[in-house]
Amino acid sequence: xxxxxxxxxxxxxxxxxxxxxxxxxxxxxxxxxxxxxxxxxxxxxxxxxxxxxxxxxxxxxxxxxxxxxxxxxxxxxxxxxxxxxxxxxxxxxxxxxxxxxxxxxxxxxxxxxxxxxxxxxxxxxxxxxxxxxxxxxxxxxxxxxxxxxxxxxxxxxxxxxxxxxxxxxxxxxxxxxxxxxxxxxxxxxxxxxxxxxxxxxxxxxxxxxxxxxxxxxxxxxxxxxxxxxxxxxxxxxxxxxxxxxxxxxxxxxxxxxxxxxxxxxxxxxxxxxxxxxxxxxxxxxxxxxxxxxxxxxxxxxxxxxxxxxxxxxxxxxxxxxxxxxxxxxxxxxxxxxxxxx
Numbered sequence: 001x002x003x004x005x006x007x008x009x010x011x012x013x014x015x016x017x018x019x020x021x022x023x024x025x026x027x028x029x030x031x032x033x034x035x036x037x038x039x040x041x042x043x044x045x046x047x048x049x050x051x052x053x054x055x056x057x058x059x060x061x062x063x064x065x066x067x068x069x070x071x072x073x074x075x076x077x078x079x080x081x082x083x084x085x086x087x088x089x090x091x092x093x094x095x096x097x098x099x100x101x102x103x104x105x106x107x108x109x110x111x112x113x114x115x116x117x118x119x120x121x122x123x124x125x126x127x128x129x130x131x132x133x134x135x136x137x138x139x140x141x142x143x144x145x146x147x148x149x150x151x152x153x154x155x156x157x158x159x160x161x162x163x164x165x166x167x168x169x170x171x172x173x174x175x176x177x178x179x180x181x182x183x184x185x186x187x188x189x190x191x192x193x194x195x196x197x198x199x200x201x202x203x204x205x206x207x208x209x210x211x212x213x214x215x216x217x218x219x220x221x222x223x224x225x226x227x228x229x230x231x232x233x234x235x236x237x238x239x240x241x242x243x244x245x246x247x248x249x250x251x252x253x254x255x256x257x258x259x260x261x262x263x264x265x266x267x268x269x270x271x272x273x274x275x276x277x278x279x280x281x282x283x284x285x286x287x288x289x290x291x292x293x294x295x296x297x298x299x300x301x302x303x304x305x306x307x308x309x310x311x312x313x314x315x316x317x318x319x320x321x322x323x324x325x326x327x328x329x330x331x332x333x334x335x336x337x338x339x340x341x
Contacts (some may be wrong), residue, residue, distance in 0.1 A: 003163075004162065004163070007180070008020065009181065009196075009212075010162075010212070013210065014208070014209045014210055015162075015163075015201070015209045015210070015211070015212045015213070016209060017198050017199070017200075017235070020236060020237075020240065021196055021198050021235045021236050021237045021240070022198050022233075022235055022236075022266075043298060044298060046295055046298075047300050047301060048115055048295045048301045049115060049301075050115065051115055051116075052115050052116050054116055054117060054119055054326075054327045054328050055326050055327070055328065055329075056328075057119060057120060057328035057329065057330065058326070058328070058329050058330060058331070059071075059073065059329060059330025059331050060330060061073045061081055061083070061120060061124070061125055061126060061330045062126050063330075064085065064089065064090075064091060065083050065084065065085040065091055065332055066085065066332055067085055068222075068334060068335055068336070069085070069332040069333060069334050069335065070082060070083070070084055070224070070226060070250065070332070070333055070335065071083040071084075071091070071330065071331070071332045071333075072287070072325065072330070072331060072332075072333060073119070073120060073125075073328070073329070073330040074119055074287075074289075074324075074325035074326065074327060074328065074329055074330075075098075075100075075118050075119045075120055075327070075328075076099075076114075076116055076117075076118050076119050076292075076293040076327050077097070077099055077104075077139060077289065077290060077291075077293040077294060078096060078097040078099075078134070078139070078140060078230070078231065078252075078254065078289045078290050079095065079096060079097055079098050079099055079100075079118070080095075080096045080228070080252060080289070081093065081094070081095055081120070081125055081330075082094040082095075082096065082218075082226065083126075084189075084190065084218075084220055086188075086189060091126075092129050092130070092188045092189060092190055093125075093126050093127065093128050093129045093130070094128070094129065094130045094131070094132060094190075094218070095125075095128045095130070095131050095132070095149075095156070096131075096132045096134075096216075096228050096252070097132065097133060097134055097139075097140040097141070097230070098122075098131060098142060098145045098146065098149070099139060099140070099142035099145050100118045100121070100122050100142070100144075100145045100148065101142050101144050101145060102114055104137075104138040104139035104142065104294055104296075105138055106138065106203070106204075111138070112139070112294040112295055112296055113294070114293060114294060115292075115293065115294070115295065115301070116292065116293050116327055118327075119326070119327035119328030119329070120328055120330075122145065122148055122149070122152070123152065127153075127154055128149060128154045128156045129156055129157070129188055130156055130157050130158075130159065130187065130188065130190070130192075131146070131149070131156045131157070131158045131159070132158075132159050132160070132192070132216050132228060133146075133158060133159070133160040133164060133168070134160075134161070134197070134213060134214060134215060134216070134228070134230025134231060135160075135161060135164070135197075135199060135201045135211065135212070135213035135214070135230060135231060136164055136167055136201040136202065136203050136207075136211045136213075137201060137202070137203075137231065138203070139294060139296065140230070140231060141160075141164070141167060141168070141203075143167070143168070143170060143171055146158075146168060146171040146173060147171045147172070149171075149173070150171055150172050150173060155174065155175065156173070156175070157175045157176075157177060157187055158173055158175060158176045158177065159177050159179060159185060159192050159194070159216065160176065160177070160178055160179070161178065161179060161180070161181070161194055161211070161212035161213060161214040162178050162179070162180050162211065162212040163178065163210060163211040163212055164178060164211045164212070165178050167203065167211070179192075179193075179194035179214075180194065180212070181194055181195065181196045181212070181214055182194065182195070182196075182244065189220065189221050190218055190219070190220055191218070191219040191220075192216055192217070192218055193216065193217045193219075193245060194214045194215075194216060195214055195215040195216060195217055195227070195237070195241050195245070196214060196215075196237040196240065196241070197213050197214050197215050197229065197230050197231065197232035197237060198232050198233040198234070198235035198237060198266070198267070199213040199230070199231050199232050199233065199267050200213065200266075200267060201213045213230065213231065213232075214230055215227065215228055215229040215230040215232065215241075216228045216230070217241065217245050217248060219245075222335075224249050224335040225245070225246065225247070225248040225249055225250075226248055226249065226250045226251075226252070227241070227248035227250070227251040227252065227281060227283065228252045229251065229252060229253045229254060229277070230254075231254055231267070231268070231290065232254065232267075232268075232269060233264075233265060233266055233267050233268055233269055233273075234265075234269050234270075234273035234276065234277065238276075238277045238280035238281050239280050241281060242280065242281050242282050246282075247281060247282030247283060247284075248281055248282075248283045249283065249284050249285065249335045249336075250283060250284065250285045250286070250287070250333060250335075251277075251278050251281055251283035251285070251286045251287070252286075252287050252289055253269070253274040253277055253278060253286055253287070253288060253289065253322075254268060254269055254274060254288070254289055254290035254291075255269065255270075255271045255274045255288035255289070255290060255291050255304045255305075255307075255308050255324075256268070256288075256290045256291030256292065256296075256297075256299070256304040257290060257291075257296040257297045257299075258270045258297060258299060258304075259297050259298040259299040260297070260298055264297055268290075268297070270307070271288070271304050271305075271307040271308035271311055272307065272311045274286070274288060274308065274322070275308065275311045275312060275315065275321075275322055278321070278322050284336075285320070285321070285322070285333065286321065286322030286323075287322070287323065287324065287325055288304065288305070288308055288322065288323065288324045289324075291304040291305065291324070292304070292305070292327075293327075305324055308322065308323070308324070309323070
């Protein structure tokens with residue numbers, strides 16, 4: 001029995017990437033699982049170290065953001081603290097795909113382990129008003145981190161794509177809102193639209209694509225926009241998002257976990273594709289994420305950052321068109337920062 005109304009990206013029980021985003025279709029699930037098992041059995045030796053110390057954090061995530069800026073703190077992987085100034089002198093505080101755990105795994109003793117600690121401890125962050133959870137994969141939906149928010153007394157609104165709330169009810173979070181692609185909610189003076197992504201979702205071998213994945217476009221009352229892509233491969237969705245929602249001022253885009261390409265091209269972008277996505281979105285400024293925290297795939301640890309810098313240079317763009325933030329770095333970014341992309 002279908003659980004949801006059918007649409008261009010669900011048959012009512014499972015979700016899929018529609019032709020509007022993924023025109024070449026999707027590899028049959030059985031063949032993809034076999035290819036992944038073969039890859040995992042024959043993975044090359046890693047150049048990733050067991051641990052890397054973070055630089056000394058810069059900036060104060062508790063400081064009030066200046067008017068006409070957004071304050072960003074990079075925690076690691078796809079976790080950012082976003083703070084937007086309010087007219088009353090306070091700030092709206094948003095946390096994206098929070099993961100503070102040692103492993104992104106259903107088991108505390110197996111699975112990808114951090115090589116870098118979170119750039120900021122959860123205990124050192126201000127109270128969280130909104131949490132964005134892009135999809136159900138363990139490196140993006142980390143239930144222990146969500147439980148930790150509850151334990152420290154936060155009561156955030158959690159915004160997530162369809163069919164993800166039932167995972168998070170186990171955390172005792174009380175306010176969870178599910179959105180389909182292009183649906184939106186306005187809260188705390190911010191308008192949040194769930195956007196398409198080319199990806200997939202699962203938490204067990206038996207629930208593949210039974211929950212939706214996506215990104216989020218944030219728009220404040222002045223019309224400034226920040227885009228958080230979640231996890232995605234390259235696709236037509238970049239242009240669709242710009243056509244429907246307008247160009248973001250700032251885009252947070254994934255740049256890592258892309259090798260071996262034959263397996264990962266359906267779910268993750270290369271740095272070059274992320275830069276292309278930035279330009280198709282029309283964003284003035286891009287910041288890379290989803291790199292250098294967990295070894296999920298086979299590329300060398302530092303390669304996403306160096307390839308991104310080279311792609312920007314090869315495109316003849318200013319160096320600050322798109323780059324990265326150091327783990328733990330906190331800085332304000334002006335909404336009107338120029339970009340020639």
